[in-house]
Amino acid sequence: MASTEADSSNATTANTENATSKIIKIQSNDGQIFEIDQGVVEQSSTIKTLSDLMDVGEVPIPLPNVKASILGPIVEFCNHHKNDPKPEPLDDDDDDDPNKDIYEPKRSDDIIEWDQNFIKQFTVAEGTLFDIIMAANYLGIKTLLAVGCKTIANMVRGKSSSEVREMFNISYDPPGEGLNAPNAIEGQAGTVPTTQDANATGPSPQPDPMNQ
Amino acid sequence: MKDLLVEFDDVPDEILIYIFKKLYNVEVLYSLMDVNQRLNRIVHDTIFTRDLYLLEYLPDNKTSSPLSDSILDQFCSKILPEIGHRIETLYLEQTSMKRILHVTNYPNLNNLSLFHIDSETAMALFDGKRFSLIDFMVELISY
Secondary structure, eight states: OOOOHHHHHHHHHHHHHHHHHOEEEEEOTTSOEEEEEHHHHTTOHHHHHHHHHSOOTTSOEEOTTOOHHHHHHHHHHHHHHTTSOOOOOOOTTOTTOTTHHHHSOOOOSOOOHHHHHHHTTOOTTTTHHHHHHHHHHHHTOHHHHHHHHHHHHHHHTTOOHHHHHHHTTOOOOOTTSGGGSHHHHTTOOOOOOOOSOTTOOOOOOOOOGGGO | OGGGOOOGGGSOHHHHHHHHTTSOHHHHHHHHTTSOHHHHHHHTSHHHHSEEEOSEEOTTSSOEEOOOHHHHHHIIIIIHHHHGGGOOEEEEEHHHHHHHHHHSOOTTOOEEEEEEEOHHHHHHHHTTOOOOOSEEEEEEOOO
């Protein structure tokens, strides 16, 4: 008996539903397994790549850099955001634009309320705020990475260097010690600033890590 | 358990730079210069020192005001003398521009923009003068 158009349509719908409802398993480095659907997978470039490369079936995808106490909330975050419209790609790497600092408003005040409440469970004192940021970076979840980084930026804004040191428990290593010791600086390649004025003065050029 | 804590020192430079790029350069330099040697090295990079908008952004991110005295003092006493040779673009406003321009040399300055400047001051400063800047802009106060 020949198939009808209705049968073809039903088959297509079923295939689509199967694709979006496909469940895969991911495993944290401490052995806990989480089930996620394709809507969550699409938000993580790392998981998406691994699931495309591996014939996963029932085998969980191992995520050796993420522990369960962080992966669980990440799954919750992605489940909440899986129906969000896809954002416009941002060109954050356009550092050659000399006007970037003025014409590109630096927004860190646009974290939506749900995300603000979500990120509050992670703190600097417990180390979990940097945990979630590094996990988001490893998993390639740009929206979560942005939320975490904007949160840190908001904490830094307006603080003096001593307040930043205290807030993040950073040890102070004065100039003249370690990398800045005179015998460490000698022989280091450094960028020599171009100058139009032969009498121009300035401090000794620092090695520029971004241009090495 | 300390070994489970991710501390600031564990965060790679690329992530710190991503965080700092959420701030304006004036904010990065004020808050992070001399925190420690590592952050000092990061914030000395040209992405944070090449273009400086030395005004303070208001919360709406669209309008600006002069830098507060404490921030201006920090820039003039410490930050600008250290990075002046890296600056290529400066945006200044009337009340602080003289102090900022006098505090150090800017041998690589190519672009200078002056905001909120009245025409009398502009005339007194620039009438008959020559500059070898690539781009020079003056925004006069309109009454």
